[in-house]
Amino acid sequence: MNIEIASRQLEALGNPTRLTLYRTLVRAGRGGLPVGHVQERLDMPASTLSHHLKRLVAAGLVRQERAGTSLICHAEYPAMDALLGFLTDECCADECCAEEGRNRGDA
Amino acid sequence: MNIEIASRQLEALGNPTRLTLYRTLVRAGRGGLPVGHVQERLDMPASTLSHHLKRLVAAGLVRQERAGTSLICHAEYPAMDALLGFLTDECCADECCAEEGRNRGDA
DNA sequence: AGGCTATTTCCATGAACATCGAAATAGCCT
DNA sequence: AGGCTATTTCGATGTTCATGGAAATAGCCT
Known part of the structure; x- marks a missing residue:
């Protein structure tokens, strides 16, 4: 990363339409969702x-992933985890955060 | 949220310059960093x-936060936490994710 | 092959963004 | 007030984005 x-x-996530779209896929879980299904659900x-x-x-x-004429879309969870990790990664690295109220690991 | x-x-985070800037502040920790200091560090x-x-x-x-002629910038950690939470929030909600490999709470 | 459904690419248009120099403002200090 | 430093606003330019209709493609089925 x-x-x-x-x-x-x-x-990519910083657009209301795309974020909604992404969340729809995240909600859908590992089974994913065909494009057409997403289209109906989001009406666009x-x-x-x-x-x-x-x-x-x-x-x-x-x-x-192709499935006949349909394309199934899946959220890539590992990518999301890596991204989230990156954001909190070196929190306070230049300061050595030792107080309990605000650390990168918890919450 | x-x-x-x-x-x-x-x-706001989806721009290399701004993400670098934000991470600089995240690294700086609760003490924050004056704008001028950030400017020198990032050379822009x-x-x-x-x-x-x-x-x-x-x-x-x-x-x-103002401090004399300087403006001290702090990363708003609670906002980041809320945002991160939002992304993983209803993971698999439409599917009831019960397997261990991929949940929202861990990792 | 022909037809059918699902999805993408092409194209155009208006809006928003990134960049940065120059000028303006904010706040101190004497 | 005058001068000094820190930071923002103004203004301009080129770039990228968001949107969606129309046409093209992909993959099945008979």
């Missing part, structure tokens, strides 16, 4: 959805 | 830095 990848992933034009989905895939946050 | 706020915060024009900082403040991820 590095700044380039992390910022690209955060940017197919081309718009496809663009956003492409961004999420390019960022490595979503994986797609 | 809601989609609007979360996506705004993620968007003051106006550019100011714009990015404003975005982070507007997103609620950074707090600023």
Whole structure:
């Protein structure tokens, strides 16, 4: 993980439509969801959805798997974990945070 | 926390310059860092830095405190925690994730 | 092959973003 | 007030993004 990848992933999530889309996939769990199903659920034009989905895939946050004419979309949980870890990673590293109220591990 | 706020915060972090800036503040810990200090450390024009900082403040991820002519910037840790929580929040909610490999609480 | 469904790519348009120099402001100190 | 430092706002420019209709592609099925 590095700044380039992390910022690209955060940017991908930093749009209401895409964040909603991503959360829909996160909620869907490991089974994933076909594109068409997502489209119905979120009620948006197919081309718009496809663009956003492409961004999420390019960022490595979503994986797609073909199943006949449908494409199943899955949230890439490990990627999300890595991203979350990166954000809290070196918290207070320049200060050596020793107080209990605010550490990176808990909460 | 809601989609609007979360996506705004993620968007704020979704830029390499701003993410670097934010991480610098996260590393700095509760003591914070004056704008000028950040500027020297990241070596960027003051106006550019100011714009990015404003975005982070507007997103609620950074707090600023005046100290004489300097402005001390702090990472808002609670906001980060809330955001991170939001991302993993309803993981698999539509599927009832019961397997051990992938839950929202751990890791 | 022909038809059908699912999804993507092409294209265009308006909006928002990133960057940074120059000028303006805020706050101290004498 | 005058001068000094720290930081922000203004203004301008080029870039990227968001959106969605229309056309193209992918993959099945008969």
